[in-house]
Amino acid sequence: MNFRQEFLLLLKARYPIIYISTFEEDRLEYTIRTIIKGVTPRHLYIWDFIDGYQVNPIHEGFGKRNPLQALELIEQAPLTSPSLFILRDFRRFLSDINISRKLKNTARVLKLQPKTIIIVDSEINIPSDLKDCTTVIKFSLPNxxxxxxxxxxxxxxxxxxxxxxxxxxxxxxxxxxxxxxxxxxxxxxxxxxxxxxxxxxxxxxxxxxxxxxxxxxNILEFWPVKETLRDLGGVTNLKKWLAKRSKSFSELATNYGLAIPRGVLLIGIQGSGKSLVAKGVAAEWKLPLLRLDVGRLFGGIMGESESRVRQMISIAESLAPCILWVDEIDKAFAESTQSMDNGTTSRVLGTFLTWLAEKEVPVFVIATANNIYMLPVEILRKGRFDEIFFIGLPNREERRMIFKVHLSRLRPETWSKYNLDLLSRQTNDFSGAEIEQSITEAMHTAFSQKREFTTTDISKAIKQTIPLVRIDPERLDMVQEWAYSGRIRIA
Incomplete structure (x- = not known):
């Protein structure tokens, strides 16, 4: 049911108060005018705090800077003429006991009269005592x-x-x-x-x-994309899986009856290339990349966190088709934090997971996590993501490929002069990020000596680097246990 159909239905059923959240006041009012002009003729009154009632010349300026008086006019309007009363930015007055009581009294009377109150605001914030008499409908962005x-x-x-x-x-x-x-x-x-x-x-x-x-x-970031999946060495299984779904957002896929892919959860230690996958997919699929830092969803005011989740979902859906990159989801939704914040984390997680499972818009979610044991089991259940992949440390051939990717980017004419076989043998237990850092360190050394960096410089940098997995071996072991047991797929 679209906005026009739903709005007409509520008018005919004499719903007393309709709450519409939108930034597009002019477009909404134009849409309402076309609806009541063509189907159900009604007098239109429009009020705001500064100018009072407008449009209707008889009551020009009435209720200026007086929201209570604005409600009194609704009762005074003649019963013989069906009317709509648009109240702009009225959310700010709903917490006033005088206004809320007057609204409830008016709503009780309007059930028997051809009058409807329409509250228009950029946010939805309805006091609990008004929820029973208020109906919220969505006014979507232009199609x-x-x-x-x-x-x-x-x-x-x-x-x-x-x-x-x-x-x-x-x-x-x-x-x-x-x-x-x-x-x-x-x-x-x-x-x-x-x-x-x-x-x-x-x-x-x-x-x-x-x-x-x-x-x-201040919730989502529009992330510029430069890298492609070709810049990521290894993860052959993941690349094949993504390649099968690269055309899933096209009109041909929709006509074929193909289900829209939901997304993937990528698990692995830091520096294994999880973030690069998100950037590469956006580049390969030619879709905008939105980055969500889950920590930004949580606010200090009661109900603010839940509102931010809804805002995030609304923005992502409005920009669909797109890629939503949820970075380090394990830190925000760790089970250990859910009992320490009066249930805020649980409510935010519940809203987010419900959207993941039920979304019908083409928003492909790529979530990354370092520690699978910190994640609530609800996230791992089938139906939230299409697949869960483990990105482990690169093997010897993959390390060689990673060196080739970085060196060919830095030295496109001379990369073949470097001994990739030697370097890949020396970097056992290195992540992709640690390999890149060893090249950077070698370049700093050579630059300070005013010469070109060599394989020897990179080898020295490798020997000076202690891979993270050797410092904290349990971190990799925990994730590998899941991957090699078959509970999640190896990328």
């Missing part, structure tokens, strides 16, 4: 058809050409997903100002706009 219509309208209005550029239209529409209509107008206007046209150049500007939106939330 593909609305975005297409806006682009076509703007192209024709600006007289750029007789029709929208079909060659780029689909790419631009996909790029605009997750933006409000107002932001789409702004970024397209910026493109036209800069380039005098709408083409592929505007996609970079749109992505910059998305980056601004995501960074403002």
């Amino acid at each position: 593909n058809l609305e975005i297409r219509d806006e682009i076509v309208r703007l192209v024709i209005r600006m007289q750029l050409c007789d029709r929208a550029p079909e060659k780029f239209l689909e790419k631009i529409i996909m790029s605009c997903q997750g933006l409000s209509l107002e932001k789409i107008r702004r970024v397209l206007a910026k493109t036209i100002t800069l380039y005098k046209c709408i083409d592929n150049k505007c996609i970079d500007l749109i992505l910059q706009e998305k980056k601004q939106i995501i960074n403002q939330t």
Whole structure:
């Protein structure tokens, strides 16, 4: 059921208070006007704290800076004319006992009258004593058809050409997903100002706009992608598994009836390349990468953490298809912390896991963890992720490949002069990160002596490095126990 159908149903069923959360006040009010004009004619009253009631000329300015008076007008409005009362930013007054009591009294009367109160705010925060008489409905960001219509309208209005550029239209529409209509107008206007046209150049500007939106939330980060899976040595099984699903978000896959992949959980010690997998998948699949630091979900105010989870989910879904990279999930949801915070961690985890299991939007989740024993068993249950992979230490051939990847990037003309076989033999128990660091150390040594670094420099750096697994061998043993027992797959 879409917004129009649900809104009409609530009006006809005489629901007294409808709460709509959106940043797009203008678009929402335009949508409501078109609904009541075409199907169920009603008088429209719009109130805000500064200007009072607007639109309706008889009561122009009534209730200015007085939310209680704004509610009194609802009772005074004639019963003979069905009416809608839009109250902007009214959430801020709901905690006042005078306002909440008046709302409850008014709601009781409105059940028998053709009047409806619509509270419009950017956040959902309903006091417990008003939840029974308030119904929340979702006003989604513009869909593909609305975005297409806006682009076509703007192209024709600006007289750029007789029709929208079909060659780029689909790419631009996909790029605009997750933006409000107002932001789409702004970024397209910026493109036209800069380039005098709408083409592929505007996609970079749109992505910059998305980056601004995501960074403002202070929950998700829009992560730039440079690495590919070719920059990751080893993990052959994981690469094959991902390659099978690389086209799963396409229209052809949907028409085929293919289920949208949920994601993977990657487990292994630090430096094994788990984060690089997330970046590589985003690059290979050509999807935006959103990074979630789970620690940012937790706030100090009661209910704030749960609100942040819902906000994170809403942002990720609005930008779909995308990759959601959940970094070090074991530290945030460790079982040992769940009994020490009045249940906040359990509630956040429950909301997150429910979304993982039931999401129907193309958000591919890549979660990473270092210690499988810190994870709650609910995360490991089938249905949360499509698969759980163990990324262990690279074997000799994989270490050789890792050296080749790094050296060919640093010295594309001369990498073959380095003795990769010797270096791979010397780095037993090294992770990919430790191999990279040994090359970096060799480069520092040679640079300080004003010469090119050699295999010997790298060998010396290797001898000076103590791999993490030798410092803390139990950390690898615990994860390997799960991997080699068949409970999780080896990457």
